[in-house]
Amino acid sequence: MNELKSRLTLADLGPSLADEAPDSLAVSEEGALIQALRNGDEAAFALVVNRFSGPLLRVAMLYVPSRAVAEEVVQETWVGLLQGIDRFEGRSSLKTWLFSILTNRAKTRGQQEGRQIPFSAFSAAECASDEPALEPERFLPADHSQWPDHWALPPRSWGESPEKRLLARETRAYLADAIAALPPAQREVITLRDVEQWTSQEVCNALGISETNQRVLLHRARSRVRRSLETYFEKAQG
Amino acid sequence: MTAQEEMSCKELVELVTDYLEGALPAPDRARFEEHIRQCPGCETYLDQMRHVIRTLGRLTEDSVPPAAKATFLETFRNWKQARGS
Numbered sequence: 001m002n003e004l005k006s007r008l009t010l011a012d013l014g015p016s017l018a019d020e021a022p023d024s025l026a027v028s029e030e031g032a033l034i035q036a037l038r039n040g041d042e043a044a045f046a047l048v049v050n051r052f053s054g055p056l057l058r059v060a061m062l063y064v065p066s067r068a069v070a071e072e073v074v075q076e077t078w079v080g081l082l083q084g085i086d087r088f089e090g091r092s093s094l095k096t097w098l099f100s101i102l103t104n105r106a107k108t109r110g111q112q113e114g115r116q117i118p119f120s121a122f123s124a125a126e127c128a129s130d131e132p133a134l135e136p137e138r139f140l141p142a143d144h145s146q147w148p149d150h151w152a153l154p155p156r157s158w159g160e161s162p163e164k165r166l167l168a169r170e171t172r173a174y175l176a177d178a179i180a181a182l183p184p185a186q187r188e189v190i191t192l193r194d195v196e197q198w199t200s201q202e203v204c205n206a207l208g209i210s211e212t213n214q215r216v217l218l219h220r221a222r223s224r225v226r227r228s229l230e231t232y233f234e235k236a237q238g
Numbered sequence: 239m240t241a242q243e244e245m246s247c248k249e250l251v252e253l254v255t256d257y258l259e260g261a262l263p264a265p266d267r268a269r270f271e272e273h274i275r276q277c278p279g280c281e282t283y284l285d286q287m288r289h290v291i292r293t294l295g296r297l298t299e300d301s302v303p304p305a306a307k308a309t310f311l312e313t314f315r316n317w318k319q320a321r322g323s
Contacts (some may be wrong), residue, residue, distance in 0.1 A: 149246035154279030217256035
């Protein structure tokens with residue numbers, strides 16, 4: 001898990017800040033961290049780098065064509081953090097601020113690399129189209145005498161301990177591929193919400209979309225990922 | 239569709255996210271939960287969605303590449319030197 005990983009990677013950094021690496025920062029902790037950053041405390045910077053590099057990289061990948069460019073964008077974000085920390089007033093959380101630096105740089109880079117379509121444009125287009133969670137054949141017809149619109153082909157159980165199957169290395173790789181294959185707006189929303197564990201408010205702010213559209217995109221993305229896993233498990237069962 | 243009307247499976251699968259997000263109005267939430275209690279197919283479906291979401295939260299990226307970290311720390315030291323603190 002993220003938390004475990006940050007504990008492990010922070011262990012060799014030594015300083016007291018590294019000893020406590022909760023998933024989200026309490027307000028007082030965040031204040032202390034910002035102060036330490038301003039004071040030029042290298043351990044504080046190392047902590048922030050360890051905690052946010054992975055998520056920043058994944059979000060950068062949504063905007064730019066390659067991992068190499070995404071890594072550059074993350075480096076630029078750290079420079080932006082250093083340049084702006086004295087002026088950072090804490091009106092937003094450190095995380096929100098960092099990601100706003102990142103998305104600005106990533107968008108600029110994406111444009112330079114010829115990959116920029118405004119998020120609002122393709123997300124609106126994605127929301128406008130009709131997309132059922134499942135194929136209509138999975139349900140009985142609406143005029144069925146006894147069970148209109150009820151299951152014709154209900155989902156099959158994923159077994160006694162689906163967690164185990166889901167966390168298998170192959171399944172996780174498959175899940176990552178399933179996300180990569182999503183339409184871009186769905187991919188972005190599910191990455192931020194379910195992989196990065198942002199709140200819906202954070203996602204709406206970062207992407208400039210409404211709560212309703214955010215939910216539509218999240219729903220479609222989750223539905224597709226579930227469907228794709230269903231296919232995967234069924235193939236595995238033969 | 240009125241609050242009293244029974245929810246169909248086809249309708250339920252479209253409301254799963256609203257349900258999990260706490261965005262369903264109370265009457266719909268009641269119909270949703272009433273349906274789940276009686277329908278093993280939908281119970282499985284909701285269960286699978288929960289598993290998918292939990293698993294996504296555990297997909298982790300490779301740790302920070304050491305080279306990137308080194309570059310960052312160098313950036314940091316330069317910055318610190320430049321501002322004279």
